[in-house]
Amino acid sequence: MRKCFLSVSVCLFVLTSFSLASFSKHIVDYRIKAKLLPEEKAVAGEEILTWLNDSEQAISELQFHLYLNAFKNTRTTFMKKSKGVHRGFKLDRENWGYVEVKRIQIKDGPDLISTMEYIQPDDGNEDDQTVMKVILPEPVLPQEKITLNIEFYSKLPKVFSRSGFFQDFFMVAQWFPKIGVLWNGEWNCHQYHLNSEFFADYGIYEVEITVPEEYVVGATGKRIKEIKNEDRTITYTHYQEDVHDFAWTACPDFVEFREKFSMDNPPVDTEMILLIHRSHLSQKDRYLNSLKNGIEFFSQNYGPYPYPTITLVDPAPGAMGAGGMEYPTLFTSFTFWWLPKGMLVQEMVTIHEFGHNYWYGMIGSNEFEEAWLDEGFVTYSEIKAMAKYYGKDKSMFDLPGLKISDFALQRAQVIASGKMDPILKNSWEYFSTGSYGINSYSKPGLTLLTLERYLSEEVMLKIMKTYFERWKFKHPTSKDFIAVAEEVSGQDLGWFFDQFLNSPDKLDYAIGDIKSEEVKEPEGIFEGEEPMAETENVTEGDKKAKIYRNEVVVVRKEELAFPQEILVVFENGEEILERWNGRERWKRYVYLKPHKLKYAQVDPYNKVLLDTKYTNNSRFLKKKKTSVLKYALFKMFRFQSFLTFISF
Numbered sequence: 001m002r003k004c005f006l007s008v009s010v011c012l013f014v015l016t017s018f019s020l021a022s023f024s025k026h027i028v029d030y031r032i033k034a035k036l037l038p039e040e041k042a043v044a045g046e047e048i049l050t051w052l053n054d055s056e057q058a059i060s061e062l063q064f065h066l067y068l069n070a071f072k073n074t075r076t077t078f079m080k081k082s083k084g085v086h087r088g089f090k091l092d093r094e095n096w097g098y099v100e101v102k103r104i105q106i107k108d109g110p111d112l113i114s115t116m117e118y119i120q121p122d123d124g125n126e127d128d129q130t131v132m133k134v135i136l137p138e139p140v141l142p143q144e145k146i147t148l149n150i151e152f153y154s155k156l157p158k159v160f161s162r163s164g165f166f167q168d169f170f171m172v173a174q175w176f177p178k179i180g181v182l183w184n185g186e187w188n189c190h191q192y193h194l195n196s197e198f199f200a201d202y203g204i205y206e207v208e209i210t211v212p213e214e215y216v217v218g219a220t221g222k223r224i225k226e227i228k229n230e231d232r233t234i235t236y237t238h239y240q241e242d243v244h245d246f247a248w249t250a251c252p253d254f255v256e257f258r259e260k261f262s263m264d265n266p267p268v269d270t271e272m273i274l275l276i277h278r279s280h281l282s283q284k285d286r287y288l289n290s291l292k293n294g295i296e297f298f299s300q301n302y303g304p305y306p307y308p309t310i311t312l313v314d315p316a317p318g319a320m321g322a323g324g325m326e327y328p329t330l331f332t333s334f335t336f337w338w339l340p341k342g343m344l345v346q347e348m349v350t351i352h353e354f355g356h357n358y359w360y361g362m363i364g365s366n367e368f369e370e371a372w373l374d375e376g377f378v379t380y381s382e383i384k385a386m387a388k389y390y391g392k393d394k395s396m397f398d399l400p401g402l403k404i405s406d407f408a409l410q411r412a413q414v415i416a417s418g419k420m421d422p423i424l425k426n427s428w429e430y431f432s433t434g435s436y437g438i439n440s441y442s443k444p445g446l447t448l449l450t451l452e453r454y455l456s457e458e459v460m461l462k463i464m465k466t467y468f469e470r471w472k473f474k475h476p477t478s479k480d481f482i483a484v485a486e487e488v489s490g491q492d493l494g495w496f497f498d499q500f501l502n503s504p505d506k507l508d509y510a511i512g513d514i515k516s517e518e519v520k521e522p523e524g525i526f527e528g529e530e531p532m533a534e535t536e537n538v539t540e541g542d543k544k545a546k547i548y549r550n551e552v553v554v555v556r557k558e559e560l561a562f563p564q565e566i567l568v569v570f571e572n573g574e575e576i577l578e579r580w581n582g583r584e585r586w587k588r589y590v591y592l593k594p595h596k597l598k599y600a601q602v603d604p605y606n607k608v609l610l611d612t613k614y615t616n617n618s619r620f621l622k623k624k625k626t627s628v629l630k631y632a633l634f635k636m637f638r639f640q641s642f643l644t645f646i647s648f
């Protein structure tokens with residue numbers, strides 16, 4: 001069902017109930033008028049931006065992101081690195097994208113366009129125009145505001161990387177001149193890179209979107225007004241506070257579904273808006289059900305979803321490059337009309353992207369510099385949510401004869417990865433896109449799961465809740481998360497984070513050796529009293545039993561160290577659980593017992609999820625049998641010894 005309108009030429013809904021008290025400090029206030037020009041594949045825009053100087057110094061230069069200029073030619077920083085390919089989708093060389101700033105005028109003051117200059121703070125690539133600065137005639141004083149009127153024209157690329165069009169589908173993202181973040185007294189305004197997402201300040205967005213009347217529109221925030229214009233266009237106004245970006249989408253082939261979502265504990269009251277392409281209607285319930293699961297999971301585990309709407313966008317077939325991306329209160333997922341129920345990629349992407357409303361939307365970390373604080377936290381949460389709703393061992397593939405969990409897939413990536421980068425690194429400076437992916441998504445996801453198993457699920461839940469509650473609508477860094485983790489757990493976790501965030505190395509413990517040898521009575525010539533047998537105090541019942549020297553060697557095979565538990569099991573069923581700090585390269589345990597060993601296992605309760613090789617974690621005592629190879633080597637050794645002997 002396409003959205004239909006009342007037949008009156010003008011209909012106006014002004015929804016006055018903004019239930020949100022202000023959560024964030026409003027550094028920015030954007031009032032934007034945007035007009036979609038479907039023929040030109042472009043948006044004409046006017047933006048009134050009010051910016052608060054929340055620093056303690058006077059500021060006489062402003063910096064802006066002009067993200068769409070990443071798609072302008074083959075020499076931009078994004079294009080040089082990507083070579084026009086992102087996540088497997090390719091640039092269309094007939095459809096470049098760019099944003100042209102036509103005017104940037106201080107309210108009741110001069111146009112700053114003549115002072116405008118492109119800058120390249122990250123790589124000095126002078127062909128890159130994704131960041132600009134303008135010089136103010138007079139500085140903005142601390143705690144004062146400046147208002148600018150900006151006129152711009154955004155030409156959208158054919159979508160292959162998040163933003164753009166495909167036929168009459170439009171994903172309008174990273175599309176307007178957007179002020180950087182004045183952070184710790186300096187502009188933090190990075191270029192548009194292949195391997196990085198974004199960073200921005202919180203504030204208010206009120207955006208009027210004008211489209212031809214047959215287009216169905218979705219956007220960040222709540223729709224507060226819609227006006228049918230005389231030129232067969234419609235203007236929708238969306239409003240949202242406490243967000244740090246604004247994205248919208250338009251397509252005549254969207255079918256819109258709206259459904260309330262409410263829960264009592266914690267209290268959540270929001271509206272789910274699904275914009276699904278009509279060719280995917282068969283997948284509608286999968287979208288809505290997984291979105292419900294996402295809202296429930298994140299609300300229960302971290303804090304209630306606070307916004308009045310959440311919009312799920314299903315990109316048109318052919319526009320998959322727009323899929324799987326997050327924006328405040330709006331995200332894109334993807335599906336195929338033929339996607340079997342047991343392939344849960346649609347559910348996973350929906351839950352993942354919804355989850356970004358927490359670790360990207362409300363926790364506003366700097367993704368250019370610390371991507372793991374978003375993607376890693378989302379991956380951690382997604383693995384847990386997928387296991388909860390779709391089954392621990394089949395949360396990604398639940399097909400006859402093929403059951404694989406999301407966790408297993410993430411772990412497989414960590415195992416297969418190289419050791420090129422640590423988790424903590426500027427996003428655009430990783431060795432490769434693959435290394436960015438591993439170190440921002442799966443490895444930090446597994447790192448947080450390992451921390452959870454180490455500290456207990458209860459403690460970890462408290463850490464995550466405390467971190468979310470304390471840092472939402474702010475710009476926390478890794479240090480802030482570590483401080484919360486240490487405070488809540490009451491433990492020094494420096495050893496953990498130092499290693500896992502800063503080292504590219506891996507973790508692997510193994511049972512190196514396990515043997516049981518019968519202990520013989522002492523033999524030979526002794527002065528004075530004959531020594532006691534090693535086994536004197538080891539008896540079984542009254543009869544003198546055979547005594548075995550049982551030996552287990554645990555080995556740290558890779559650079560990273562983690563405390564280990566070692567389960568030692570004897571033939572008679574006796575079990576001993578050892579604890580080792582795991583720091584040395586090896587540790588030997590010796591037991592004199594009237595029984596032989598049966599087996600030994602490091603990490604028997606599977607707590608250390610970052611251990612990259614489980615197959616060497618346990619070892620059974622082998623029956624003494626000399627293999628042919630061993631026998632041959634032994635003989636050769638004897639022969640070499642003989643040669644050595646006769647050569648002197």
Ligand SMILES: [Zn+2]
Binds near residue numbers: 352353356375378
């Ligand atoms: Zn993500």
